[in-house]
Amino acid sequence: MGASLLDAVMADTLDPAYAQAARDRAKQPDPTGTGRSAPTRRWGQVLVALTMVVAGLLVAVTYHHAVAKSQGRQQVRAALISDIRHVSGMTDDLAAQLEDLRTQVGATRKQLLAATTVGQQALDELARAEQGAAAVAVTGPGLLVTLANADPSADQDPVGGTAQENTGGRVRDGDMQLVVNALWDAGAEAVSINGQRLGPTSAIRFAGEAVLVDFRPVANPYKISAIGDPETLSSRFMANPDVIALASISKAFGLRFEFAQEDELSLPPASTPELHVARADRLESAAPSAGATPGG
Amino acid sequence: MIPILGLAAGVLLGLFLDPTVPVSLQPYLPIAVVAALDAVFGGLRARLDGIFDAKVFVISFVSNVVVAALIVFLGDQLGVGAQLSTAVVVVLGIRIFGNAAAIRRHVFRA
Numbered sequence: 001m002g003a004s005l006l007d008a009v010m011a012d013t014l015d016p017a018y019a020q021a022a023r024d025r026a027k028q029p030d031p032t033g034t035g036r037s038a039p040t041r042r043w044g045q046v047l048v049a050l051t052m053v054v055a056g057l058l059v060a061v062t063y064h065h066a067v068a069k070s071q072g073r074q075q076v077r078a079a080l081i082s083d084i085r086h087v088s089g090m091t092d093d094l095a096a097q098l099e100d101l102r103t104q105v106g107a108t109r110k111q112l113l114a115a116t117t118v119g120q121q122a123l124d125e126l127a128r129a130e131q132g133a134a135a136v137a138v139t140g141p142g143l144l145v146t147l148a149n150a151d152p153s154a155d156q157d158p159v160g161g162t163a164q165e166n167t168g169g170r171v172r173d174g175d176m177q178l179v180v181n182a183l184w185d186a187g188a189e190a191v192s193i194n195g196q197r198l199g200p201t202s203a204i205r206f207a208g209e210a211v212l213v214d215f216r217p218v219a220n221p222y223k224i225s226a227i228g229d230p231e232t233l234s235s236r237f238m239a240n241p242d243v244i245a246l247a248s249i250s251k252a253f254g255l256r257f258e259f260a261q262e263d264e265l266s267l268p269p270a271s272t273p274e275l276h277v278a279r280a281d282r283l284e285s286a287a288p289s290a291g292a293t294p295g296g
Numbered sequence: 297m298i299p300i301l302g303l304a305a306g307v308l309l310g311l312f313l314d315p316t317v318p319v320s321l322q323p324y325l326p327i328a329v330v331a332a333l334d335a336v337f338g339g340l341r342a343r344l345d346g347i348f349d350a351k352v353f354v355i356s357f358v359s360n361v362v363v364a365a366l367i368v369f370l371g372d373q374l375g376v377g378a379q380l381s382t383a384v385v386v387v388l389g390i391r392i393f394g395n396a397a398a399i400r401r402h403v404f405r406a
Contacts, residue, residue: 009387013394014345015338015356022347044350048339049302051357055332056306057315058361062325064314 148221150254
């Protein structure tokens with residue numbers, strides 16, 4: 001049945017009504033020999049022409065609609081894109097303004113505090129706290145650890161299926177947490193991932209396919225820079241049992257996991273956490289409250 | 297010749313007047329166009345076969361367009377609109393191809 005139906009569709013492409021009408025005409029004896037009377041024929045021509053007008057109209061209207069629809073979509077898209085550009089430009093401006101104001105505040109604070117010995121002490125304390133809170137940019141020698149997803153073509157594992165290899169060949173948040181913790185443990189003084197500095201409250205999380213550091217996505221390959229004495233760092237880092245385990249895992253799954261000592265690494269400041277609940281004590285000097293700000 | 301002029305006039309009319317179609321009818325426009333194309337190709341082939349009949353052409357055109365739109369409308373109501381419109385397009389497409397092939401044989405003798 002199915003095949004014959006398709007056959008019928010393929011074979012009888014012409015409406016059978018035409019053949020039927022032709023046969024009827026042939027059967028009818030007509031004196032003129034042209035088929036029908038002249039007025040009927042003229043009417044037929046007019047009707048055919050009108051039908052063709054309708055067909056043309058239909059095509060043109062449909063075309064118009066299709067074009068209008070795609071244009072509307074493009075317009076909405078363009079509007080959204082310009083909105084996004086505009087707002088992110090505004091965010092950038094605000095961030096720059098914030099940076100400016102922060103520098104001003106810092107300079108003013110330094111000016112005011114540098115005059116007295118108590119103030120000087122407070123400043124030193126503040127500097128230490130800021131370093132601990134990753135609120136200032138730092139440079140120095142250190143260790144650069146590179147973690148990267150396995151190359152899709154390099155997956156030559158004969159056992160697992162492709163889907164498993166794909167997920168196995170990805171760097172997960174746990175791997176990065178492990179490396180970062182090992183670096184802290186090895187005596188790193190400051191750590192950043194792809195230029196995203198880790199502060200005291202930074203988190204390394206997994207959201208869908210992307211690794212988020214401080215809720216900002218970082219992309220493969222992941223370069224983790226740690227500042228500290230390169231010799232101690234690398235020897236203690238290598239001796240860490242977690243790192244040894246990760247190295248063997250990454251070898252098994254084809255991850256890229258390597259590290260190198262660097263003479264000069266520069267890390268940007270981390271985003272300072274906002275204070276929502278904490279409030280400065282009303283004490284006699286400004287020093288403790290100022291010191292509490294960057295630490296959160 | 298007159299039918300071709302009519303088609304051109306229709307296209308020009310549609311492009312310049314840009315008539316508004318009710319929103320509820322808009323989804324059926326493409327399928328109606330395919331059905332209309334089928335009827336037009338069928339008529340052209342019948343003419344080349346020498347069995348063209350104005351009445352049959354007009355009726356087949358109108359019924360084609362209405363039935364195609366109706367089938368898709370019914371499918372939309374039943375939740376299988378996309379599949380039914382695919383079916384309509386496939387069947388009409390095959391017919392258009394077949395008629396186009398017959399017209400080609402008439403015109404080029406190949």
